[in-house]
Amino acid sequence: MMKMIIAILHNTDGESTLQALTQAGFRVTRVAASGGFLRRGNATLLIGTDEEQVPGAIQILREHSAPAIDPGQKRATVFVLKVDRFEQI
Numbered sequence: 001m002m003k004m005i006i007a008i009l010h011n012t013d014g015e016s017t018l019q020a021l022t023q024a025g026f027r028v029t030r031v032a033a034s035g036g037f038l039r040r041g042n043a044t045l046l047i048g049t050d051e052e053q054v055p056g057a058i059q060i061l062r063e064h065s066a067p068a069i070d071p072g073q074k075r076a077t078v079f080v081l082k083v084d085r086f087e088q089i
Helices: 011-023 051-064
Strands: 002-010 027-034 041-050 076-082
Touching (some): 002 011, 051 076
Antiparallel strands (some): 002 041, 002 076
């Protein structure tokens, strides 16, 4: 089953994380964003993958997110969604 991972990262982590994911064979789209999740400029990564590969993608996200500086600060927000239909046109 296909999954869509939506990862909202600090903008400074976006490029290195994108490169690591693509080098590992994931299909990734980066969307520039800002908003309330991380309270700063954000990079939103859209990652389409098979269900079995979700843990590997999340591990890469963990490895490439900078450590939190402030107590309680989040490094990333990650959503994993079921994909009912996937089609490339």
